[in-house]
Amino acid sequence: MSGTPDETHDPARQSWVASANGHPDFPIQNLPFGVFSPRGAGPRGGVAIGEGILDIAGLCTTGLLTGEAARAAEAASGATLNPLLALGAGPRRALRGRLSELLAIGSSAEAQLRPLLYEASDCTVGLPCAIGDYTDFYVGIHHAMNIGKQFRPDNPLLPNYKYIPVGYHGRASSVRPSGVAVRRPNGQTKAPDAASPSFGPCQKLDYELELGVWIGPGNSLGEPILVGQSAEHIAGYCLLNDWSARDFQAWEYQPLGPFLSKNFTSTISCWIVTPEALAPFRIAQPARLEGDPAPLPYLLDPADQASGALDLDLEVLLLTPALWERGLSPHRLSNSNACHMYWTAAQMVTHHTCGGCDLRSGDLLGTGTISGPDAGSFGSILEATLGGRQPIVLETGEERRFLEDGDEVFFHARATREGFVSIGFGECRASIQPAPALL
Amino acid sequence: MSGTPDETHDPARQSWVASANGHPDFPIQNLPFGVFSPRGAGPRGGVAIGEGILDIAGLCTTGLLTGEAARAAEAASGATLNPLLALGAGPRRALRGRLSELLAIGSSAEAQLRPLLYEASDCTVGLPCAIGDYTDFYVGIHHAMNIGKQFRPDNPLLPNYKYIPVGYHGRASSVRPSGVAVRRPNGQTKAPDAASPSFGPCQKLDYELELGVWIGPGNSLGEPILVGQSAEHIAGYCLLNDWSARDFQAWEYQPLGPFLSKNFTSTISCWIVTPEALAPFRIAQPARLEGDPAPLPYLLDPADQASGALDLDLEVLLLTPALWERGLSPHRLSNSNACHMYWTAAQMVTHHTCGGCDLRSGDLLGTGTISGPDAGSFGSILEATLGGRQPIVLETGEERRFLEDGDEVFFHARATREGFVSIGFGECRASIQPAPALL
Numbered sequence: 001m002s003g004t005p006d007e008t009h010d011p012a013r014q015s016w017v018a019s020a021n022g023h024p025d026f027p028i029q030n031l032p033f034g035v036f037s038p039r040g041a042g043p044r045g046g047v048a049i050g051e052g053i054l055d056i057a058g059l060c061t062t063g064l065l066t067g068e069a070a071r072a073a074e075a076a077s078g079a080t081l082n083p084l085l086a087l088g089a090g091p092r093r094a095l096r097g098r099l100s101e102l103l104a105i106g107s108s109a110e111a112q113l114r115p116l117l118y119e120a121s122d123c124t125v126g127l128p129c130a131i132g133d134y135t136d137f138y139v140g141i142h143h144a145m146n147i148g149k150q151f152r153p154d155n156p157l158l159p160n161y162k163y164i165p166v167g168y169h170g171r172a173s174s175v176r177p178s179g180v181a182v183r184r185p186n187g188q189t190k191a192p193d194a195a196s197p198s199f200g201p202c203q204k205l206d207y208e209l210e211l212g213v214w215i216g217p218g219n220s221l222g223e224p225i226l227v228g229q230s231a232e233h234i235a236g237y238c239l240l241n242d243w244s245a246r247d248f249q250a251w252e253y254q255p256l257g258p259f260l261s262k263n264f265t266s267t268i269s270c271w272i273v274t275p276e277a278l279a280p281f282r283i284a285q286p287a288r289l290e291g292d293p294a295p296l297p298y299l300l301d302p303a304d305q306a307s308g309a310l311d312l313d314l315e316v317l318l319l320t321p322a323l324w325e326r327g328l329s330p331h332r333l334s335n336s337n338a339c340h341m342y343w344t345a346a347q348m349v350t351h352h353t354c355g356g357c358d359l360r361s362g363d364l365l366g367t368g369t370i371s372g373p374d375a376g377s378f379g380s381i382l383e384a385t386l387g388g389r390q391p392i393v394l395e396t397g398e399e400r401r402f403l404e405d406g407d408e409v410f411f412h413a414r415a416t417r418e419g420f421v422s423i424g425f426g427e428c429r430a431s432i433q434p435a436p437a438l439l
Numbered sequence: 440m441s442g443t444p445d446e447t448h449d450p451a452r453q454s455w456v457a458s459a460n461g462h463p464d465f466p467i468q469n470l471p472f473g474v475f476s477p478r479g480a481g482p483r484g485g486v487a488i489g490e491g492i493l494d495i496a497g498l499c500t501t502g503l504l505t506g507e508a509a510r511a512a513e514a515a516s517g518a519t520l521n522p523l524l525a526l527g528a529g530p531r532r533a534l535r536g537r538l539s540e541l542l543a544i545g546s547s548a549e550a551q552l553r554p555l556l557y558e559a560s561d562c563t564v565g566l567p568c569a570i571g572d573y574t575d576f577y578v579g580i581h582h583a584m585n586i587g588k589q590f591r592p593d594n595p596l597l598p599n600y601k602y603i604p605v606g607y608h609g610r611a612s613s614v615r616p617s618g619v620a621v622r623r624p625n626g627q628t629k630a631p632d633a634a635s636p637s638f639g640p641c642q643k644l645d646y647e648l649e650l651g652v653w654i655g656p657g658n659s660l661g662e663p664i665l666v667g668q669s670a671e672h673i674a675g676y677c678l679l680n681d682w683s684a685r686d687f688q689a690w691e692y693q694p695l696g697p698f699l700s701k702n703f704t705s706t707i708s709c710w711i712v713t714p715e716a717l718a719p720f721r722i723a724q725p726a727r728l729e730g731d732p733a734p735l736p737y738l739l740d741p742a743d744q745a746s747g748a749l750d751l752d753l754e755v756l757l758l759t760p761a762l763w764e765r766g767l768s769p770h771r772l773s774n775s776n777a778c779h780m781y782w783t784a785a786q787m788v789t790h791h792t793c794g795g796c797d798l799r800s801g802d803l804l805g806t807g808t809i810s811g812p813d814a815g816s817f818g819s820i821l822e823a824t825l826g827g828r829q830p831i832v833l834e835t836g837e838e839r840r841f842l843e844d845g846d847e848v849f850f851h852a853r854a855t856r857e858g859f860v861s862i863g864f865g866e867c868r869a870s871i872q873p874a875p876a877l878l
Contacts, residue, residue, distance in 0.1 A: 133572075133612050138695060158693050163636050164627055168695040169608040169702070173572050173797045174660055183661035185794030188603055188735065197602050199735045199793075221613055221704065222622035222875060245794070254597050256577060256607040257696020263608065264795040265660065296627065296638050298877070354638075355624030355684070355699040356875070358612045436661060436795070438737070 005280045008100040011421045015103045016110045017117065020050030024414065025424030031099050032236070032271035032426075033081055036123045043126055045076035045084065048271050048426065049103055051120050058116035064102060064109050068094035081128045081272065085235040086361035088217045089275070092235065096276050125270040126177050128238075129214065129362035134175055134266070135352060136210075136242060137167040138368035141287050141342040146371060146383040162293050165343035165351045167365075170242075171263035175364065177270045178428045184405060184435040185264040187248040197251060201435035204246035204388065205403040208369040209316050209379030209411060211338055212240035212268050213345045215363040222356040227301040230346035233359065236272035237345075239314075239411045239428035240366045243267065246382055246402070268364070269411070269428035277423055281415040282307040287342045298354055299347045308344030311417065313337055314370060316379070317410040318403075322396040330410060331394050336372040336379055338413075405434045444719045447539040450860045454542045455549045456556065459489030463853070464863030470538050471675070471710035471865075472520055475562045482565055484515035484523065487710050487865065488542055490559050497555035503541060503548050507533035520567045520711065524674040525800035527656045528714070531674065535715050564709040565616050567677075568653065568801035573614055573705070574791060575649075575681060576606040577807035580726050580781040585810060585822040601732050604782035604790045606804075609681075610702035614803065616709045617678075617867045623844060623874040624703040626687040636690060640874035643685035643827065644842040647808040648755050648818030648850060650777055651679035651707050652784045654802040661795040666740040669785035672798065675711035676784075678753075678850045678867035679805050682706065685821055685841070707803070708850070708867035716862055720854040721746040726781045737793055738786045747783030750856065752776055753809060755818070756849040757842075761835040769849060770833050775811040775818055777852075844873045 007013070008029065014021045015028040026032065026048040036046045036053050046053040057077035059065065065073050072091035075083035084092065102109045138144055141161070148156030160166065176182075184205055190197035216235030219225050225233055242262060249261035284306055294300065301308075314337060317330035343351075348365055369379040378384045381402055385391055391399035403409070408431040416422045446452070447468065453460045454467040465471065465487040475485045475492050485492040496516035498504065504512050511530035514522035523531065541548045577583055580600070587595030599605065615621075623644055629636035655674035658664050664672055681701060688700035723745055733739065740747075753776060756769035782790075787804055808818040817823045820841055824830055830838035842848065847870040855861045 133610060136695075160627075160629075160636075160690055160693070163629075164691055166691070166695055166698075168698050169610055171572060171608055171796060172611070173799055173802070174795075176660070183795050186663070186737075187794045188599075190599075190602075196732060197599075197735070199737050202794075221615070224625070224875070248794070251599055252603055252605070253694075253696075254599070255692075255696075256575075256605055257692075257694075259605075259607050260790070260794040260796065293635060296636070298625075298638055351699070355626045355641075355687070355703045356613075356622050357610060357699065357702040360612050363612070436663065 008097055008276065009280055009420055011419065014105050015049060016105050016107065017049045017052050017103060019052060023050045025426050026050055027421050027423060028100060028103055029421040030273065030277045030423040031096055032273045032277065033076060033084065034125055034128050034271045035079065035081060036125045038118050038123050043079040045078065045081055047099055052117045053120050053123055054113065055116045055118065062112050064112065065098060069098040080130045080362065082130055082362040085129065085214060085216045089232055092274060093276055096274060127175065128270060128272050131172040131175055131362055131364050132360040134170040134172040134364045135167050136170040136366040136368060137165055137348050139165055139341045139343040139348065140368050140370040140379060142340055142373050143369040143371040143379055143383065146378065150387050163296065165348050167348065167352065168257045170266065170366065174263055175266045175268060178267060178430065180267065180430060181433045182243055182265045182267065182430045183433045185245055185260065186435050186438060187245060187260050188251055189247040190251045200438065202245040202247060205432065206244045206246050206381045207316065207403065207409045208242040208244055209314055209334060209336060210240040210242050210369055211367045212238040213348065213365040214238065214272050215359045215361060218360040219353050219358055221358040224353045224356065225349055227299055227304060227346055227350040230349040231275065233349055234275055234345055236274045237278065238272060239269040239413055239425050241267040241409065241411055241428055241430065242366055267428055267430045269425050271426045273425055278310060278415060280417050280420045281311050283309050283311045283339060285309040285344065286339050295347065299350060301346065304344050304346045308346055309341060310338040311415065313414045313416065315412045319408040320394060320398055321406040322398055323394060326396060328395050333384060334376065334378055336370050336377045338370055340370050340372055341367055403432055405432050407432050447536060447715065448719055448859060450858065453544050454488060455544050455546065456488045456491050456542060458491060462489045464865050465489055466860050466862060467539060467542055468860040469712065469716045469862040470535050471712045471716065472515060472523065473564055473567050473710045474518065474520060475564045477557050477562050482518040484517065484520055486538055491556045492559050492562055493552065494555045494557065501551050503551065504537060508537040519569045519801065521569055521801040524568065524653060524655045528671055531713060532715055535713060566614065567709060567711050570611040570614055570801055570803050571799040573609040573611040573803045574606055575609040575805040575807060576604055576787050578604055578780045578782040578787065579807050579809040579818060581779055581812050582808040582810040582818055582822065585817065589826050602735065604787050606787065606791065607696045609705065609805065613702055614705045614707060617706060617869065619706065619869060620872045621682055621704045621706065621869045622872045624684055624699065625874050625877060626684060626699050627690055628686040629690045639877065641684040641686060644871065645683045645685050645820050646755065646842065646848045647681040647683055648753055648773060648775060649679040649681050649808055650806045651677040652787065652804040653677065653711050654798045654800060657799040658792050658797055660797040663792045663795065664788055666738055666743060666785055666789040669788040670714065672788055673714055673784055675713045676717065677711060678708040678852055678864050680706040680848065680850060680867055680869065681805055706867055706869045708864045710865045712864055717749060717854060719856050719859045720750050722748050722750045722778060724748040724783065725778050734786065738789060740785065743783050743785045747785055748780060749777040750854065752853045752855065754851045758847040759833060759837055760845040761837055762833060765835060767834050772823060773815065773817055775809050775816045777809055779809050779811055780806055842871055844871050846871050
C-alpha cells in the first residue's frame with residue numbers, strides 16, 4: 001500500500017513556518033502539492049505549509065535537492081503537476097521526505113528558503129492538473145441505499161452493487177478549483193403530471209460530498225492495472241463536490257445515465273494530499289460486512305482489504321446570505337467519514353482498467369457521494385431532506401429543501417489518529433449564482 | 440448553416456493530383472484536414488487529396504497564402520489541429536478556398552507544391568486532435584427503437600426521447616485512429632440464471648456505426664451556445680465506431696449508464712470532413728415525422744430544421760479471417776444513412792451547453808448508432824442478429840452472432856447528390872485481437 005508511518009509523520013516535528021504548527025490542514029506532516037500563482041505572476045507548482053506556499057521551481061535552483069527528490073521537484077515546477085504525477089511514488093516520496101527535513105525547525109536551509117515562501121492569502125490556487133478524463137464512481141454504500149430507497153423501498157441496492165464498483169464517465173472540462181462560483185443551470189424538467197417537459201432554471205440544486213482520487217502513472221490501452229499494483233497508480237486525494245441538478249437528472253437519466261444534471265460544474269479542493277501523508281490513517285474496510293459477497297478475484301487483494309480504507313472525517317457546511325449578514329456560523333449539513341466507501345480506491349482503479357481502458361497521469365476519479373448511515377451524516381441534500389420533503393431549518397428560521405442562489409457550500413476533511421498530528425485537505429467551497437437568462 | 444455550394448464544389452474542377460479525380464473519398468471537392476507523419480518524421484497537419492497528402496507546414500513557407508488562409512494554415516501546422524479548430528469557420532473556409540485553387544488543374548503553384556505532396560501509403564495518419572472530452576449521444580431513432588424493443592416490446596422509446604437529445608459522457612483517452620487493433624475486453628457478466636457474476640472475455644462484442652462531430656470554437660462555462668449559432672461551433676465530421684461489450688453493458692449499466700462496456704476503445708476515421716465540403720448534401724430532417732412534438736424553443740431553429748440533416752450513405756463491412764483466406768470480399772453488414780438522426784448536430788451542441796457545460800476545441804461528440812428502419816440497415820450486430828438469436832450467415836458458411844477474434848470491421852461514408860461530385864470520409868476500420876490473459 002502507501003507505506004507505513006515514518007519520520008515525516010513524527011508528531012514532535014515542527015516547522016520553522018510558524019503557522020504550520022497546529023494548522024488544521026497543512027502542518028509539516030501533510031505537505032500536499034498544488035499549483036499556485038503569486039500575485040502578478042504565472043502558475044507554478046508549490047507545497048502548502050501552514051498559511052504559506054513554498055515555490056518548488058525556486059526550490060529547484062537552491063541546490064538543496066539531489067537525485068529522485070530533484071527529479072520530482074523539476075517535474076513539479078511547471079503550470080500543471082501532470083509530470084510529477086507521471087513519475088510515480090518513488091520520486092514523490094523522496095521529495096516529500098526532503099521537504100519535511102528542509103521545512104523542520106532547525107533546518108540550516110531556512111534562510112535560503114524564506115524568500116521562496118509565499119503567503120497563501122496573496123496567491124491564487126488553481127487546478128493542480130490538466131485533467132484528461134474524469135470518472136465518477138458510486139462507492140458510498142449508504143448513499144446508494146438512501147437514493148435507492150427513494151425509488152425502490154423494498155430493494156434499494158441494485159443486484160450489481162456488491163460485485164461492481166459502479167462508475168460512469170463525467171465531464172473533465174467543467175471541473176473548477178475551490179472558490180469559483182457555480183452558475184445554476186437551465187435545463188429540462190418534467191413534472192409527473194405534466195404532458196410535456198419545460199425548460200428553465202434548476203429547482204432541485206444539490207451538492208454531493210465526494211473524495212477525488214488523482215491518477216499517478218497511467219497504463220497502456222489493453223493493459224489492466226492489477227489490484228495489488230493499483231496503489232502505485234494513485235498519486236493523491238482531494239475533496240470533490242459533484243453538484244447535481246436533481247430535477248434534470250430524473251428526466252434525462254434513462255437509459256444512459258446522468259448528463260447535464262452533473263456536468264455544469266464540479267468543484268475540487270486544490271491540494272493533492274498524498275498517500276504518504278495519509279499513511280497513518282488507513283484502516284480495514286468497515287463498510288464491508290459479514291455476509292457480503294467476496295469481491296471477484298480480480299478485485300481482491302489482502303493488503304488492500306487490510307488497509308484500503310481511509311479514516312477521514314468529512315464535513316459539509318452551508319452559509320446562506322442571511323446567516324452571513326447576521327454574523328452567524330455556517331450550518332453544519334453533514335458529518336460523514338470516508339470509511340463508508342464500499343470499494344477502495346485501489347479497487348476503483350483496477351475495475352476501471354480491467355477491460356483495457358487507459359488511465360493517464362492527472363486523470364481524476366470521484367468516489368461518489370459518501371454518506372454515513374445516520375441522519376446528520378448524509379452527503380447530499382436530497383438525502384438530508386428526503387427528496388425535499390423534510391426541509392432543513394436554519395438558525396435564521398430559513399428553510400432549505402434544495403440549494404438557493406447565494407448559498408455557499410463548504411466541504412472539509414480531517415484525518416485524526418491518536419499519536420499522530422491531524423491533517424486536512426483545505427477547503428472545497430463554492431457559492432451559487434443565479435441561472436443565466438433563458439435562451 | 441454551413442454555407443451554400445460555391446466554386447469549391449464545381450463538379451468540373453479537377454486536380455493536378457491525378458489520383459484525386461474520381462477518387463471515392465478525397466476528390467478536390469472534399470479537402471479534409473488531418474494529422475499525418477511521413478515515414479521517419481513527426482506528425483504535422485495535412486490535407487487529403489486523392490492518394491496524396493499535402494503538408495500544411497510546408498505550404499506555410501511557400502508564400503502562396505495570405506490573410507485568413509495563412510492564419511488557418513499556421514494553426515494547422517502542428518502535431519494537433521486543435522488550434523485550427525479554435526479559429527472557427529472563417530479562416531478554415533478561406534484556407535479551403537485557397538487550397539481548392541492551388542490544387543486545381545492549371546494552378547501556377549503546381550511545381551512549388553509537388554515537393555510538399557506525400558503518398559498517403561507512405562504515411563501514418565493519426566488522431567487529428569487532442570480530444571479533451573468525448574460525449575456520445577443517442578440520436579439514431581431506429582437504433583433507439585430497435586434496442587428498446589428488445590427490452591420493452593410495447594413501449595420501445597422512452598418518454599424523454601423526442602424532447603431530449605439523450606447523451607452521456609464517454610472516455611476520451613481510449614479513442615484511437617482507424618487501423619489500430621481492438622483488444623477484446625475482459626469484464627463482469629452475469630447470466631440470468633447464475634447466482635453471481637463471473638469475470639472473463641466479452642462474449643457479445645459489437646460495433647456501433649456512428650458519426651463523430653468535431654467541436655470548433657468552444658464556449659465559456661455558464662454560457663450556452665444558442666441553436667442558431669451552433670453551426671459555427673462545428674468544425675467537421677468523422678466516422679466513429681463505438682465498440683460495445685453487450686454482456687458487460689447489461690450487467691453494469693444500472694443506474695448510471697454504460698462504463699466499461701464502451702470505454703475499451705472507440706475508433707474514428709482520421710480526416711476531419713468540413714461542414715463546407717458537406718454543404719451540398721444538407722437536407723431537412725426526414726427522421727422527424729408529422730405528430731412528433733415540436734422541439735422546445737431552445738432547440739428550435741428554422742434554418743437548422745430546413746437543412747440540419749446530412750444525406751450521407753453509411754456502410755458497414757465485415758472481413759473474417761476465412762473470407763480473407765479465400766480471397767472473398769468483405770460481407771456487407773449494413774447500409775444506412777446519416778439522415779436517420781432524430782436530432783441534428785446543432786441541436787446536440789446546444790443541448791450539451793444549455794446548462795452551462797463548456798465545450799473546448801477538439802472535443803468529440805458521437806451521434807449514437809445510426810440505424811436505418813429496415814433489416815440490412817442496422818448499425819449494430821445486436822440489432823442485425825436480434826440480440827444474437829438470428830445469426831448472420833457469410834459466404835464461407837460461417838455464422839456470426841457477435842464479433843469474433845480476427846474479424847475486421849470497416850465503416851465507409853459517401854455523400855452523393857446529382858450535379859455534384861461525391862465525397863467520402865476515408866476508412867474507419869479495426870480488427871479484433873484476443874482478450875489479454877485473465878488478471
